[in-house]
Amino acid sequence: xxxxxxxxxxxxxxxxxRFPSTDPxxxxxxxxxxxxxxxxxxxxVSAAETALYDGPWSKLTAxxxxxxxxxxxxxxxxxxxRLAELETRDTGKIIRETSAQIAYVADYYRxxxxxxxxxxxxxxxxxxxxxxxxxxxxxxxxxxxxxxxxSQLFLSAVKIGPALAAGCTMVxxxxxDGPAPLLEFARLVHEAGFPAGVVNIITGFGPxxxxxxxxxxxxxxIAFTGGPETARHVVRNSAENxxxxxxxxxxxxxxIVFADADLESAANAQVAGIFAATGQSCVAGSRLIVExxxxxxxxxxxKAKAEAIRIGIPSDMATEVGPLATxxxxxxxxxxxxxxxxxxxxxxxxxxxLDGGGFYFPPTxxxxxxxASPSLAEEFFGPVLSVVSxxxxxEALRLANDTGYGLASGVFTQNLTRAHRLMKGLRxxxxxxxxxxxxxxxxxxxxxxxxxxxxxxxxxxALDYTRTKTIWLRTSDDPxxxxxxxx
Numbered sequence: 001x002x003x004x005x006x007x008x009x010x011x012x013x014x015x016x017x018r019f020p021s022t023d024p025x026x027x028x029x030x031x032x033x034x035x036x037x038x039x040x041x042x043x044x045v046s047a048a049e050t051a052l053y054d055g056p057w058s059k060l061t062a063x064x065x066x067x068x069x070x071x072x073x074x075x076x077x078x079x080x081x082r083l084a085e086l087e088t089r090d091t092g093k094i095i096r097e098t099s100a101q102i103a104y105v106a107d108y109y110r111x112x113x114x115x116x117x118x119x120x121x122x123x124x125x126x127x128x129x130x131x132x133x134x135x136x137x138x139x140x141x142x143x144x145x146x147x148x149x150x151s152q153l154f155l156s157a158v159k160i161g162p163a164l165a166a167g168c169t170m171v172x173x174x175x176x177d178g179p180a181p182l183l184e185f186a187r188l189v190h191e192a193g194f195p196a197g198v199v200n201i202i203t204g205f206g207p208x209x210x211x212x213x214x215x216x217x218x219x220x221x222i223a224f225t226g227g228p229e230t231a232r233h234v235v236r237n238s239a240e241n242x243x244x245x246x247x248x249x250x251x252x253x254x255x256i257v258f259a260d261a262d263l264e265s266a267a268n269a270q271v272a273g274i275f276a277a278t279g280q281s282c283v284a285g286s287r288l289i290v291e292x293x294x295x296x297x298x299x300x301x302x303k304a305k306a307e308a309i310r311i312g313i314p315s316d317m318a319t320e321v322g323p324l325a326t327x328x329x330x331x332x333x334x335x336x337x338x339x340x341x342x343x344x345x346x347x348x349x350x351x352x353x354l355d356g357g358g359f360y361f362p363p364t365x366x367x368x369x370x371x372a373s374p375s376l377a378e379e380f381f382g383p384v385l386s387v388v389s390x391x392x393x394x395e396a397l398r399l400a401n402d403t404g405y406g407l408a409s410g411v412f413t414q415n416l417t418r419a420h421r422l423m424k425g426l427r428x429x430x431x432x433x434x435x436x437x438x439x440x441x442x443x444x445x446x447x448x449x450x451x452x453x454x455x456x457x458x459x460x461x462a463l464d465y466t467r468t469k470t471i472w473l474r475t476s477d478d479p480x481x482x483x484x485x486x487x
Contacts, residue, residue, distance in 0.1 A: 002031040004179070006040065006203070007186035009047035010196025015040050015204065021180065024092030024323040025313050025358045031090070033179055036204035041171070041212040044200040048142040048169040049218045051197030057169065066116030069164055072192040073109035076102070076153075079188060083153060083181050085315070091149050091178035092323040092359065094314040097277060105157045108457075111441035112161035115462055119166060130476035137466040139167035140244070141220025144213045146234070148226045149177035149325050150280040150381075155248075156182055158445070158456035159223045160199065166465035168221075171200045173213055177326050179203035206230070215240040221465065224248070225282070227379070228450045246454025246464055248282065248446055251407030252379055254400035255285035255436070256422070258393075259294045261412035262434075267301045269436040270385070273410065275309060275363045276437070278321050279383035280329075283408040285436055286380060289399050292389040299367065299387060303349050306363040311354070323359040324382055330359040333382035340366055340375035345386070377403065393418060397425045407447030410436045429455075 005012040015034035023030045036044075051057045060068075076083070084098035124133040143163050147155045156172055163170055174182035186201040202209065210230075214222050215237035224234050225248040238245055255273060257266045273285030290298050314322035324330045334353050341347055350364030364384040366375050375386040390396040400409060409428040413419055419433050429447035432438060439445060444455035455461055474480075 001029075002180075004031060004033050004183040006034045006036055006044075006183070007190065007199070007201040008040065008044045009200065010190065012186070012190075015202070019176070021090055021178065022326075023089060024325050025315070027327070027357050027359065031180060033176070033183070033203055035209070036173075036202035037208045038212040040202060040204070041209060041216065044171040044202055045142060045144075045213070045216045045218050047197035048171055048200055051195055052139065052142060052169040055195050055197060057167075057195045057198045062117035062119065062167070065164060065167060066113045068192055068194055069109050069113030069116060069161065072188060072194075073106045073113060075188040075192055076109060076185075077106040080106070083184060086184050087153065087178070087181040088314045088322075090180035091152075091325045092314050093150065093277060093280070093325075094319050094322040096317050096319070101151060102153050105153050108154075108157040108161050108441040112165040112462065115162075115459065116165040119462055119466065121468075130474055132473045132475055134471045134473075136469040136471060137166075137463070138469055139169075140465050140467045141168065142218050143168045143170040143465065144216070144219045144222045144243070145170055145172040146210060146214070146222070146224045146226065147172070147175060147182070149175040149179075150277065150282075152178065152182045153185060155225050156185070158461065161441075162456075162462040163223075163465045164198070165462050168465050169198045171202065171213060171219075173210055174201060174203040176203055176205050206233070210234075211237055214238060214243075217241050219243050221245070223454075226250075231452065246446075246456070247452030248454070248456060249405075249407075249450060249452040250282040250379055250381070251284075251405035251428075251447060251451045252287060252377065252403045253283055253285050253405070253408040253410070253428070254287045254289050254403075254426075255410040256396050256400055256412065257288065257290040257294070257298060258396075258413040258415070258418070259291040260414045262414070263294065263298055263301065265434070266412040267298065267305060269410065269412070270302060271305050271309075273436040274385045275306065275321055275383045278324055278361075280325060280381050281437070283430065283437060284381075285408070285410050286385060287376060287400075287403075288385055288387045289396055290387065290389055291396075292391050295369075295387075295389045299348060299365070302365060302385070306349050306365060309363050311360060311362060321363060321383060324361055325359070327359050329381065330361055333361050333380050333384060336375060336378060336380055337364060337366070337384060340368070340373045340386070343373050344371040345373040345375060348387075350383075379405070393421070397422060401425075401427045404450040405447065406449040407451035408432070
């Protein structure tokens with residue numbers, strides 16, 4: 001039985017209590033995690049505030065901060081396999097995905113390391129004589145970061161990297177479901193030499209940990225990734241401290257395939273877009289919108305590919321789809337599939353949880369043409385694809401935008417002018433054309449509507465962790481006239 005600790009004020013500590021963590025591949029407990037409660041949260045936030053204003057971190061130059069980030073990136077790269085194995089063990093995400101993703105996480109830290117001393121202020125050509133006016137960009141303050149169980153090291157990197165580049169300090173709450181990789185990452189932060197209190201990493205449950213963190217009076221900004229319902233609680237809590245928020249809330253992303261598309265390429269992208277990570281991805285292309293005259297052919301291709309996917313234990317490099325992260329998630333996916341079939345959706349393949357241990361659910365395709373299926377509106381966060389067809393471009397766009405979410409979208413067509421029209425018309429923060437699920441530290445990532453607000457990645461993310469200060473300097477040596485003397 002492995003035991004993990006929180007990282008608070010430069011020390012590895014136990015929480016007020018401990019709780020078990022379950023291996024999704026077996027359904028058995030494999031580790032104990034520290035349960036942070038309100039007193040632990042308060043200690044972590046207070047440490048972050050002290051580090052921000054009074055500790056050595058506050059005296060480092062931006063270039064020095066960047067050097068620490070470069071060192072952290074190197075440590076992530078050197079320890080990627082260990083981190084990948086922990087993420088696979090604690091979340092069920094397959095090792096071939098965690099290994100590749102965590103190796104790329106190091107590039108995010110390198111990007112923000114290089115950006116640290118390039119976050120610039122401005123000189124304003126003010127409309128008053130004898131005045132010089134500057135804008136300074138300063139750290140926004142102590143940041144509360146809340147990340148979900150899927151891809152914790154990636155989803156924390158897109159917050160920690162830009163926040164450190166901007167000079168902030170932080171308290172990171174790892175998900176209570178599968179927190180091991182992020183708690184282990186704290187050891188790399190410590191080894192890199194970040195001053196005590198700059199990065200604090202805890203885990204715990206919503207009411208006793210998440211709520212205490214998001215409403216803490218010393219928190220200035222909350223960066224949250226998760227579902228809309230939890231986000232509503234976060235926003236309500238932020239009314240207590242008037243913290244600003246950035247919210248990345250997932251989606252119900254449309255994947256549009258026109259008859260002129262390279263269907264083999266589109267099918268491969270669709271399979272990756274919905275079945276990779278066992279569908280537990282915020283950008284999962286969960287709504288296939290395919291032109292009617294190629295629907296039968298395309299659906300047959302997808303069915304064959306889905307049924308050929310290797311399902312197995314996540315630690316095996318040959319496995320292509322592993323278990324869902326929790327029993328709760330498995331129950332949710334199974335119930336939503338059942339409701340969709342009851343509403344009239346036709347089950348093309350999959351649809352029933354697998355026998356044996358672990359939280360497995362097979363790649364599933366639902367044909368929802370002409371049916372008001374709940375699978376078209378609700379986010380599964382699992383390996384389930386819902387399919388509808390269209391006849392005109394206008395109909396495809398209407399179907400794509402028929403959702404309250406707006407994170408990602410995909411378009412497959414060889415018609416360049418059509419692609420440009422859809423780029424403009426799709427209400428989504430990301431539009432992929434003839435590709436899907438591509439990301440980069442250079443490119444902003446985020447959505448509209450129920451998919452949240454704010455951006456992660458790129459320069460925009462770093463600027464979100466700053467606030468501007470306006471500085472006025474009078475350059476005249478003449479005394480300021482008495483305002484109450486008439487001249």
